[in-house]
Amino acid sequence: MKAEKIWMDGKMVDWDKAQVHVCTHAFHYGSGVFEGIRAYETENGTAVFRLKEHIERLFNSLKIFKMDISFSKEEFRQAIKDTIKVNKLKSCYIRPLVYRGYNDLSLNPFNCPVCCTIAVWEWGAYLGEEALAQGIRTKISSYARSSINSTSQKAKICGNYVNSIFAKMEAIEAGLDEAILLDTRGFVTEGSGENLFWIRNGVIYTTPTATVLEGITRDSIIKIAKDMGYQVQEKYICRDELYISDEVFFSGTAAEVTPVREIDNYQISEGKRGPVTENIQRKFFAIAKGEEEKYLSWLDYI
Ligand code: PPE
Secondary structure (H helix, E strand, O other), X not given: OOOOEEEEOOEEEEHXXXXXXXXXXXXXXXXXXXXXXXXXXXXXXXXXXXXXXXHHHHHHHHHXXXXXXXXXXXXXXXXXXXXXXXXXXXXXXXXXXXEEOOXXXXXXXXXXXXXXXXXXXXXXXXXXXXXXXXXXXXXXXOOOOOOOOOOOOOOOEHHHHHHHHHHHHHHHHOOOOEEEEEOOOOOEEEEOXXXXXXXXXOEEEEOOOOOOOOXXXXXHHHHHHHHOOOOEEEOOOOHHHXXXXXXXXXXXXXXXXXXXXXXXXXXXXXXXXXXXXXXXXXXXHXXXXXXXXXXXXXXXXX
């Protein structure tokens, strides 16, 4: 993973020189917020997928975590495009990070400066090319999603991801690809870095957003599926409903649309990508690659 330049507080810095002090507040306490965005190669050049919505969510994260920055939404949007351009990437993953920098170490973050960075790099299929075509193997995590009064799920806070890392380590050590976390009551929430969908009798379901990140891919899929004529509903379910679903898939910027073919040793959808998942996946990629007139407003050309 490497590109040429990283944007740091308005300046393009060489990738290898984009460093911070070890006493950076966020390094110790996870006091930062970030985004994950993708840009795809289209016939008319590189386009960032739903950039406006990602910037909106970043600024909401900043508000929730009480961080002020001097850049406007428009300046941030331009900085992201500039960073892609300067790195000469046709398609890439984009990682804006706003974090509490170095001044004092203590849990009071307010004396530490707020610093902004944008890194971009080439990132192929999150869980491998085969995962997109064949589906992945998962387990219900023994770690519960952080309880609703422990943190904010609406804010994409760095420290939130320790919960996801525990779940991910457990899944990998069990020889699996990904974890599905329940909330503290036992209701299904999401993957370590993905929202979750399941399909029963032709209806597409996903979890309500109170206990999960308000995924932008999730929102896109709900809209795409409705336009394709599917019924989409939000629902709290227990793990057993996943076991008997016709199809299950993850959605996320990094994961895109990744089919799930196994949960806790239960085979889902004949152990391969299901037909509804495949339809939605195909449509999603066509839209991201600028092949669907109707959704061109979701693309921001650089
Ligand atoms: N839930 C979580 C916990 C999450 O981290 C993501 C994105 C989503 C849902 C899907 O949200 P969206 O990307 O807006 O559709 N996870 C980001 C980070 C993944 C990583 O490994 O790092 C991502 O996909 O960019």
